[in-house]
Amino acid sequence: NAGVTQTPKFQVLKTGQSMTLQCAQDMNHNSMYWYRQDPGMGLRLIYYSASEGTTDKGEVPNGYNVSRLNKREFSLRLESAAPSQTSVYFCASSLSPSSYNEQFFGPGTRLTVL
Amino acid sequence: SQQGEEDPQALSIQEGENATMNCSYKTSINNLQWYRQNSGRGLVHLILIRSNEREKHSGRLRVTLDTSKKSSSLLITASRAADTASYFCAIMNSGYSTLTFGKGTMLLVSP
Numbered sequence: 001n002a003g004v005t006q007t008p009k010f011q012v013l014k015t016g017q018s019m020t021l022q023c024a025q026d027m028n029h030n031s032m033y034w035y036r037q038d039p040g041m042g043l044r045l046i047y048y049s050a051s052e053g054t055t056d057k058g059e060v061p062n063g064y065n066v067s068r069l070n071k072r073e074f075s076l077r078l079e080s081a082a083p084s085q086t087s088v089y090f091c092a093s094s095l096s097p098s099s100y101n102e103q104f105f106g107p108g109t110r111l112t113v114l
Numbered sequence: 115s116q117q118g119e120e121d122p123q124a125l126s127i128q129e130g131e132n133a134t135m136n137c138s139y140k141t142s143i144n145n146l147q148w149y150r151q152n153s154g155r156g157l158v159h160l161i162l163i164r165s166n167e168r169e170k171h172s173g174r175l176r177v178t179l180d181t182s183k184k185s186s187s188l189l190i191t192a193s194r195a196a197d198t199a200s201y202f203c204a205i206m207n208s209g210y211s212t213l214t215f216g217k218g219t220m221l222l223v224s225p
Contacts, residue, residue: 004156033212042117042202042215043157050211058212090156097211100145100164105156 001026004106006091012112013081021076021109023091031094032074033103034058034066036087043090049074050097081113118146118186118203118216126222133190135219137203138183144206146179146186147213151200160188160201165208193223 007022025032030051035043035058045058049068063085065077074093078085089109094101118137127133137146145164149157163170163179163186170177176189190197200220204213 031211035215040217042217045212045214048212059214092157100162102147102159102162103157103213105158107156108154 003027004091004093004104006089006106006109008109009107010110012114013078014114015082017081018077018079019081019111020078021089021091021111022073023075023106024073025091025093025104026072027093027095027104028071029093029104030071030096031101032068033092033094034064034074034076035090035092036060036085037090037108038087046076046089078111081111083113085111086113087111117214118205120201120203120216120219122219123217124220124222126224127193129193129195129223129225131193131223133193133197133221133223135188135201135221137186137188137216139186139205140184142208143181144208144210146177147204147206148175148177148186148188149202149204149215151202151218153199157202190221193221195223195225197221198223 004025033048034046047066052071091106092103094103121136147162148160174191179186200218202218204215
């Protein structure tokens with residue numbers, strides 16, 4: 001099992017460009033999450049999908065959109081990138097939104113917006 | 115939702131020593147989880163402790179939870195160079211289904 005995979009690993013954008021970060025999991029998990037991590041900071045939740053067909057805003061949703069394409073895939077879209085969105089983005093999944101499930105993380109996408 | 119706060123921000127020890135890091139929070143929680151992040155990698159779950167539990171062990175890891183003080187500690191015994199990483203506590207608040215992460219403790223274990 002590959003676990004949680006993310007593409008691309010690295011990306012450089014110019015201000016105003018758009019892009020989609022892809023995430024897939026092969027653990028048959030119901031819940032998926034997108035976080036961003038900035039230097040010296042913990043992870044902040046952008047959006048999450050408790051189950052296929054649902055999405056909800058997290059702590060820092062502005063400037064992002066998400067799509068839960070199917071049970072395996074959860075994508076994050078930046079419609080008009082800004083330098084403030086320079087960050088490392090992590091996708092995670094868990095068996096369900098139950099309180100007692102651990103989250104499994106992908107390797108991250110390092111995004112730079114010039 | 116609240117964020118856990120780890121202490122210290124950074125910790126440097128020698129191999130074989132024990133490492134202790136702490137996490138404090140402000141309101142009632144459902145559970146508290148600890149994660150490790152090696153440089154440039156994703157987070158890896160270490161241990162989960164429920165609000166009605168006081169102590170849990172997993173290998174060389176020992177986690178305690180004191181809900182009266184709203185704090186948790188992670189103890190790594192007999193540290194190894196491979197334990198060098200950042201460690202994050204994550205709070206599952208009561209009534210929520212998402213985690214809120216702290217800023218982490220950077221642990222450096224020197225050979």
